[in-house]
Amino acid sequence: MTSFPRPATELSADEARRIALRAQGLLGAPDRRAGVRGVLRRLGAVQLDTISVLARSHELVPYARLGATGRDTVEDAYWKPGRTGAPHAFEYWSHAACILPIEEWPHFAFRRRAYRDRPHWNHELPEGTYEQVIKQLRAEGPLTATELGGAKRTSEWWDWSSTKVAVERALMYGEVVCVERRGWKRVYDLAERAVPEALLHDRLDDTECLRRLVRLAGRALGVGTRADLADYHRLKAEQVDAVIADSGLVPVTVAGWGRPAWADPAALETPPRGRHRTTLLSPFDSLVWERARTERIFGFTHRLEAYVPRPKRVHGYYAMPVLAGGRLVGRVDPGREGRTLVARQVTLDGPKAVPAVAQALVEAASWVDCTDVRVERVDAPEMRALLAGELARLLA
Numbered sequence: 577m578t579s580f581p582r583p584a585t586e587l588s589a590d591e592a593r594r595i596a597l598r599a600q601g602l603l604g605a606p607d608r609r610a611g612v613r614g615v616l617r618r619l620g621a622v623q624l625d626t627i628s629v630l631a632r633s634h635e636l637v638p639y640a641r642l643g644a645t646g647r648d649t650v651e652d653a654y655w656k657p658g659r660t661g662a663p664h665a666f667e668y669w670s671h672a673a674c675i676l677p678i679e680e681w682p683h684f685a686f687r688r689r690a691y692r693d694r695p696h697w698n699h700e701l702p703e704g705t706y707e708q709v710i711k712q713l714r715a716e717g718p719l720t721a722t723e724l725g726g727a728k729r730t731s732e733w734w735d736w737s738s739t740k741v742a743v744e745r746a747l748m749y750g751e752v753v754c755v756e757r758r759g760w761k762r763v764y765d766l767a768e769r770a771v772p773e774a775l776l777h778d779r780l781d782d783t784e785c786l787r788r789l790v791r792l793a794g795r796a797l798g799v800g801t802r803a804d805l806a807d808y809h810r811l812k813a814e815q816v817d818a819v820i821a822d823s824g825l826v827p828v829t830v831a832g833w834g835r836p837a838w839a840d841p842a843a844l845e846t847p848p849r850g851r852h853r854t855t856l857l858s859p860f861d862s863l864v865w866e867r868a869r870t871e872r873i874f875g876f877t878h879r880l881e882a883y884v885p886r887p888k889r890v891h892g893y894y895a896m897p898v899l900a901g902g903r904l905v906g907r908v909d910p911g912r913e914g915r916t917l918v919a920r921q922v923t924l925d926g927p928k929a930v931p932a933v934a935q936a937l938v939e940a941a942s943w944v945d946c947t948d949v950r951v952e953r954v955d956a957p958e959m960r961a962l963l964a965g966e967l968a969r970l971l972a
Contacts, residue, residue: 585828585844592799592830592837593873594848597902599798599840600863601641604850612638612645612653613664620792621674621809622654623860624667626760627882629894630910630917630944634675636858640899644943655756662772667754667762668747670809671865680792681771685778686785688750699741706742710751710766718755718765727761750778786811787819794825796862798848799839800869807866833872854900856908856936864897864904876904892921900932908937916948917941922963923955930959934966 587595597603600619607614615638616622625633635650654665654675665675668684676684709724721727725739736744743764746752753770754762767776780788793808794800800808805825806816825838857864859880864870870878878897881889892909899905907923919937924930937949949967954960 587828587830589830589832595798595843596873598848599796599843602853603848606642612650615641616665617677619862620796621670621676623671624673625860627894630940633858633860637861639943640855640857663770681775682777682780683785683788685780686782691748701738701742705738709739709742709746713764713766718763720761720763783819786815787823790816790819790823794838795840798843799828799837801835801837804869852902854932854935856896856940857899874904891923898933898936905929906933915946916950917946919951921953922951924959927959927962930962930966934963934970938970
């Protein structure tokens with residue numbers, strides 16, 4: 577059984593919640609000068625997902641923190657090279673498929689080595705396929721899987737061609753990198769060409785990589801349990817245990833958590849104060865992407881129902897939590913019809929949540945160039961008129 581150091585600080589549940597919000601950039605004035613790249617560096621990972629309702633998740637994450645940043649601006653911030661020609665970010669497997677700051681490339685060497693050391697997907701590749709992909713990228717520059725020779729063997733979404741398997745394997749090994757998404761397709765290039773020379777190495781041993789990622793997770797979370805820290809970059813519990821003592825994080829206790837926790841020492845230096853964001857959150861936002869943590873901190877049960885059969889859905893296909901006043905006060909399952917944002921289903925945590933939910937809907941509508949908001953269903957029918965009245969007032 578692992579023995580942990582005696583906690584140095586005791587936090588109330590409310591203090592822990594506010595620390596987490598500030599660490600995630602959702603409490604206090606946003607750093608607009610740092611913009612989207614600042615959000616990425618602060619969070620350390622922004623999850624990608626194929627679903628697009630209002631916008632894709634990697635666009636919704638900076639929107640939640642910065643407000644109405646142009647969607648082209650968001651994409652450019654992730655993928656457009658800097659003045660030196662070097663990228664600001666790369667895509668790799670972290671919490672899931674994530675956009676990561678380019679300076680963290682060396683710290684994923686442990687994962688690249690692990691991928692190289694075990695077979696993948698049980699796919700047998702025709703002889704020479706992997707080498708041909710590398711040769712073609714070297715000769716022709718950045719290409720999609722389709723441009724490399726085809727992404728699929730059949731119309732089934734999962735039935736990858738040997739070329740697609742080869743280039744994805746090269747990405748996992750670190751020989752290839754995704755340099756942008758074009759129409760949601762990955763654009764691949766050789767890592768030796770895309771990653772700055774000073775970063776293009778696997779010299780760091782596993783312990784150093786893990787120590788850095790646990791430290792980054794602690795900074796992004798503000799305060800978290802071992803499970804929280806492990807989940808952020810999908811590490812194993814024993815990997816966290818091996819490096820936590822040397823990570824720079826401070827042992828703490830949090831009232832009501834019932835398990836050991838660690839905090840970013842910088843988060844403990846000054847009380848978390850400032851303006852709370854009122855916003856819709858992507859279901860894949862790092863504030864809420866771990867269900868147990870979300871329930872522990874906010875008392876809010878969060879589940880993506882996009883893959884749940886329609887009759888079994890409770891809150892809707894893409895229910896987005898509503899953050900206001902540092903609390904999760906409801907859910908909205910959104911859609912769009914022309915220039916109308918449609919709230920297909922709204923769940924409210926009492927009448928006090930109505931103004932915040934209305935504000936979040938109107939601001940989101942404006943961001944995606946909608947001029948009207950229509951509510952189809954409210955879980956508490958008696959609050960439908962209240963919500964409609966508040967929306968009418970804000971849209972007037």
